[in-house]
Amino acid sequence: MSLLKPGHRGCAGCGDALAGKFVLDALGEDVIVVSPTGCLEVFTTPYPESAWGVPWVHSLFENAAAVASGVEAALKSLGRKNKTKIVAIGGDGATLDIGLQAISGAFERGHDFTYICVDNEAYMNTGIQRSGATPLYANTTTSPPGRISSGNPLYKKNMPAIIAAHGSPYVATASIAYAPDMMKKVKKAAEIKGPTYVHVHAPCSTGWKFDGSKTIEVGKLAVETALWPLYEMENGEITTVRKIKNRKPVEEYLKVQGRFKHLFTMAGENPNIKKIQEIADRNVKQFGLE
Amino acid sequence: MRKNMVVVEGSYAVAHAVKVCKPNVISAYPITPQTHIVEDLAQFHADGEINCEYINVESEFSAISALIGASAAGARTYSSTTSQGLALMHEALFNSSGMRLPIVMTVVNRALSAPINIWNDQQDSISQRDTGWIQLYAEDVQESADMTPQLYKLAEDVDVLLPAMSCMDGFILSHVYEPVILLEQSLTDEFLPSYDPEFVLDTKNPMSFGAFADPSTYTEFRYKQEKAMGVALEKIEEIANEFKDIYGRYYGGLIDGYVLDDAEIVIMAMGSVIGTVKDTIDELRTEGESVGLLKVRSFRPFPAEAIRKALKNAKIVITLDKNISVGKNEGALCTEVKACLYNTDNRVPVIGFMLGHGGRDIPMQMIKKIINKAKLVEKGIFVESEFADLREDLA
Numbered sequence: 001m002s003l004l005k006p007g008h009r010g011c012a013g014c015g016d017a018l019a020g021k022f023v024l025d026a027l028g029e030d031v032i033v034v035s036p037t038g039c040l041e042v043f044t045t046p047y048p049e050s051a052w053g054v055p056w057v058h059s060l061f062e063n064a065a066a067v068a069s070g071v072e073a074a075l076k077s078l079g080r081k082n083k084t085k086i087v088a089i090g091g092d093g094a095t096l097d098i099g100l101q102a103i104s105g106a107f108e109r110g111h112d113f114t115y116i117c118v119d120n121e122a123y124m125n126t127g128i129q130r131s132g133a134t135p136l137y138a139n140t141t142t143s144p145p146g147r148i149s150s151g152n153p154l155y156k157k158n159m160p161a162i163i164a165a166h167g168s169p170y171v172a173t174a175s176i177a178y179a180p181d182m183m184k185k186v187k188k189a190a191e192i193k194g195p196t197y198v199h200v201h202a203p204c205s206t207g208w209k210f211d212g213s214k215t216i217e218v219g220k221l222a223v224e225t226a227l228w229p230l231y232e233m234e235n236g237e238i239t240t241v242r243k244i245k246n247r248k249p250v251e252e253y254l255k256v257q258g259r260f261k262h263l264f265t266m267a268g269e270n271p272n273i274k275k276i277q278e279i280a281d282r283n284v285k286q287f288g289l290e
Numbered sequence: 291m292r293k294n295m296v297v298v299e300g301s302y303a304v305a306h307a308v309k310v311c312k313p314n315v316i317s318a319y320p321i322t323p324q325t326h327i328v329e330d331l332a333q334f335h336a337d338g339e340i341n342c343e344y345i346n347v348e349s350e351f352s353a354i355s356a357l358i359g360a361s362a363a364g365a366r367t368y369s370s371t372t373s374q375g376l377a378l379m380h381e382a383l384f385n386s387s388g389m390r391l392p393i394v395m396t397v398v399n400r401a402l403s404a405p406i407n408i409w410n411d412q413q414d415s416i417s418q419r420d421t422g423w424i425q426l427y428a429e430d431v432q433e434s435a436d437m438t439p440q441l442y443k444l445a446e447d448v449d450v451l452l453p454a455m456s457c458m459d460g461f462i463l464s465h466v467y468e469p470v471i472l473l474e475q476s477l478t479d480e481f482l483p484s485y486d487p488e489f490v491l492d493t494k495n496p497m498s499f500g501a502f503a504d505p506s507t508y509t510e511f512r513y514k515q516e517k518a519m520g521v522a523l524e525k526i527e528e529i530a531n532e533f534k535d536i537y538g539r540y541y542g543g544l545i546d547g548y549v550l551d552d553a554e555i556v557i558m559a560m561g562s563v564i565g566t567v568k569d570t571i572d573e574l575r576t577e578g579e580s581v582g583l584l585k586v587r588s589f590r591p592f593p594a595e596a597i598r599k600a601l602k603n604a605k606i607v608i609t610l611d612k613n614i615s616v617g618k619n620e621g622a623l624c625t626e627v628k629a630c631l632y633n634t635d636n637r638v639p640v641i642g643f644m645l646g647h648g649g650r651d652i653p654m655q656m657i658k659k660i661i662n663k664a665k666l667v668e669k670g671i672f673v674e675s676e677f678a679d680l681r682e683d684l685a
Contacts, residue, residue: 030493034359042502050498055491057362058500059385063355066347070315070359070367071491073343077314077365084493102355105348 003029003053009043013212015202015219016040016091018176019118023089026183027190029054031085032071036064036094039125040118062098064088065106065115072111085190086113092133093123096157107166107195114189114196117159120204128207132157135227136279137272138259140207145262150272155279163197164233170196171233176203177219181230181242188232201228209258221253226280229287244289250277295469300431300458301326303470304370304396307438309340310478311394314365314485317345317356321375322408323460324398328370350375354382354393361391362499364490366442369393372460373400373414380418386453387422388511389500390518392445392485393453394438399561399612400460401648409649410460411612412561416589416622422515424454424522425590427560431468433541434458439473439482440529446485449521459562461649473537481536519591526588544593545600546585549575553582554605555661558597558627560586563610563652570657581661586623594630601631604638608664610678612646620644620675639667642675650679 003024010017016039024031035041035058044051045058059067068088075081090099095117103115122140123129130143134152139145143152164171170192174182182200189196203219205212222228223242227250230242251273254260263270284290298306305327308316316335318328334340343360347353350371357367371379376397386393397415401407415425424444428434434456441454458464489497503511527543534540548568550556557567564585574581584600586593601607611621618625624642631638641664646652660678667673 029496032363032491032493045498045501047501047503047507050501052498053496055493055496056498057359057491058502059355059358059389060381063351063358063382066352066355067359067362069345069347069352070317070356070361070365071363072359073315073317073345073356074360074363074365074367077341077343077360078363080364080492101348102352105352108348109345 004044005051005053008051009046010039011206011212013205013215015120015176015204015215016118017043018215019116019200019202020044020089022176022179022183023087023116023186024054026186027085027087030083031087031190032057034064034068034071034086034088036088036090036099037061037125038091038094040089040091042125061094063102064090064094064099065103068113068115069106069109069111072113087190088113088115090115090117091125092117092119092121093131096132096159104166107163107168111195112193114186114198116186117197117199118202119199120202120207121156122207124204124207133159136276137263139262140259151262160197160199160233164236166195167236168197169194169235172197173199173201173228173230175201175219175223175228175230177216177223178230185232207259210256214256218253218256221248221256224248225250225253226283226289227253227276229283229289231287238287241287241289247284247290250280292471294471296472297467297469298472299326300434300463300466300468302330303431303435303472304438304458305330305334307435307473308368309334310473310475311439311442311482312366313342313368315343315345315357315360316368317347317353317360318369318371319347319350319353319375321350321372323400323464324370324372324375326464327396327398350378351382354379354386357393358382358386358389358391361386361393362389362491364487364492366485367393368395370396370398372398373402376414376418377402380421383418383421383423383453387515390451391453392451394441394445395453395455396434396438397455397457398460398464399457407648410462411647411649412457413613413647415455415457416613419590419622422452423590424452424519424588425457426454426526426588427457427586428463429541429562429564429585431463431466432470432539434463435470435473436533436537436539436541439478440533443482443529444522444525447521447525448488450518450525452515452518452522457561462562477536481533523591523593542585542587544588544596546587547600548583548585550582550584550600552580554580555608555664556582556584556601556604556606557608557610557657557661558584558586558623559610560589560623561612563612563646566652566654567610567657570654573654574658574661579661592626592630597627597630598634598636601638602636606664606667607638607640608660609640609642610660611642611644614644614647624675639672641667641673643678644675645678652679
């Protein structure tokens with residue numbers, strides 16, 4: 001059985017739950033997990049139940065990286081660090097927005113831990129509000145399309161680049177739709193000494209509005225359209241890239257999700273979809289995806 | 291001066307006290323007037339005199355957060371902060387207490403912005419009253435230092451398990467040079483057992499910390515915190531006495547009296563102003579005034595029973611507060627003392643004076659003025675609570 005036990009309260013088809021399971025599948029028992037506030041935290045630990053088969057600690061929304069720093073320092077000071085891995089698993093809001101300062105501090109200080117961002121591109125736990133990870137034109141409850149708006153007006157923040165700028169020895173992107181690739185990267189990140197980072201794309205059927213049976217399919221489309229490039233960076237240099245054969249147009253990814261439905265209501269070619277296609281095209285160029 | 295005394299800065303005495311308590315993890319962020327404590331600890335660390343991890347974090351919020359992680363992992367932890375830094379920690383103060391982590395922190399009391407002001411009052415720690423942290427207030431440098439092992443012993447007690455702050459007045463105590471006895475390592479080892487918590491983050495025995503509690507379970511967490519504060523109420527006195535047995539020094543447990551027993555006018559205060567009050571009382575006693583002092587050492591837990599007992603013969607009670615609840619026109623000590631007397635037969639008038647905000651000096655003359663003002667109650671003129679030291683030209 002997985003170390004993230006069944007019976008938790010995640011939605012059917014939850015990408016976060018898959019991410020948590022894959023992390024533990026990759027790392028095994030000798031790991032301490034730090035969770036900030038978020039879906040994964042709430043649905044795995046309704047007192048007195050816990051789905052975690054490894055030691056787990058949640059403190060607040062914005063401080064997971066600082067808490068992880070303290071856990072690492074304590075284990076070192078008490079002579080208990082040995083091979084034990086310390087992993088923080090936070091959502092995109094906890095990572096890109098409210099927890100960014102604590103993450104910056106922890107990476108600058110060089111603690112031996114891995115931070116995993118499980119990115120479902122909005123504040124799902126509070127009801128699908130926009131975060132710094134919400135993609136352009138997505139419909140969220142705080143970036144709704146309307147008479148004069150096409151949804152979220154801002155581009156997604158490039159968090160892996162921010163972490164790489166801290167001199168992290170290992171930064172990778174991954175997707176729950178590519179489980180073996182994700183697990184390999186998580187394991188590698190945890191084994192490399194120092195602060196490492198894996199940014200995992202994790203579709204949310206509730207927030208993105210698709211059927212819970214399609215989570216993997218939607219995750220694959222993000223990669224196949226080049227909207228979510230998969231790569232590894234070691235010491236600031238891109239070392240591996242997952243190439244895309246027969247790249248799909250972004251419409252194929254957008255049209256299966258209710259959060260982009262408003263982009264398909266106007267007759268003729270929608271200039272906003274063109275803008276999203278440009279993001280994919282830029283990714284292809286930047287990372288050499290083809 | 292006794293032969294084992296040295297003249298050191300208050301901050302150094304505290305840093306030295308922290309050192310002999312052997313914390314495993316220290317995490318702090320610099321802020322005036324706390325800086326000298328963390329600088330001295332950094333030097334001990336740099337010289338290999340203290341065997342711990344010292345984390346230079348990027349904010350007070352991360353300082354306390356790192357200690358939450360470290361404490362959950364089984365470490366004895368320490369931080370120090372003040373004013374804005376303590377306010378920034380606010381959310382994590384609730385969290386660390388709710389998680390029952392026995393973190394110990396020195397709060398070097400300072401005023402809050404705006405207007406920005408680096409000098410002493412006690413608004414910072416008083417504003418954290420309801421976070422579930424134990425709060426003790428020190429009268430002088432020696433007590434500030436001695437409070438440190440006392441608080442570790444208290445916080446880590448298996449029936450308490452609450453975080454604790456030792457409050458010392460900024461500059462007045464942190465930057466003053468006074469003759470003190472630095473805490474001996476051998477006596478501290480005898481007084482303070484090593485920290486061996488039952489619940490820790492351990493991969494051999496996995497446990498979840500910081501779970502989510504819904505309405506069916508949340509209330510009991512709060513209730514148990516309150517019960518633990520009740521235990522602390524007993525233990526503070528016990529630990530102060532154990533400290534006395536080993537080190538030979540005693541400052542009171544929850545409260546302390548100074549020429550209190552026969553006093554008709556009782557002044558209640560917390561922190562360094564107590565020295566000034568004692569000197570004033572000495573003078574007034576020679577003039578035949580029946581004045582005494584009731585020092586409040588523990589503000590949380592609040593020693594209501596002990597205060598009721600201590601005030602049973604008082605004719606007038608004066609409270610001194612270096613803080614204000616804006617909109618109530620009262621300091622916290624005044625409010626709490628009045629509240630603890632309300633359901634009793636003791637209808638002694640409690641008169642509140644707020645003073646010393648933002649570092650305004652409190653001379654003996656001010657204490658005398660306050661006493662005279664309070665005595666107007668005998669003529670039927672009753673002042674409930676007021677600022678004692680307003681500048682007429684600015685007010």
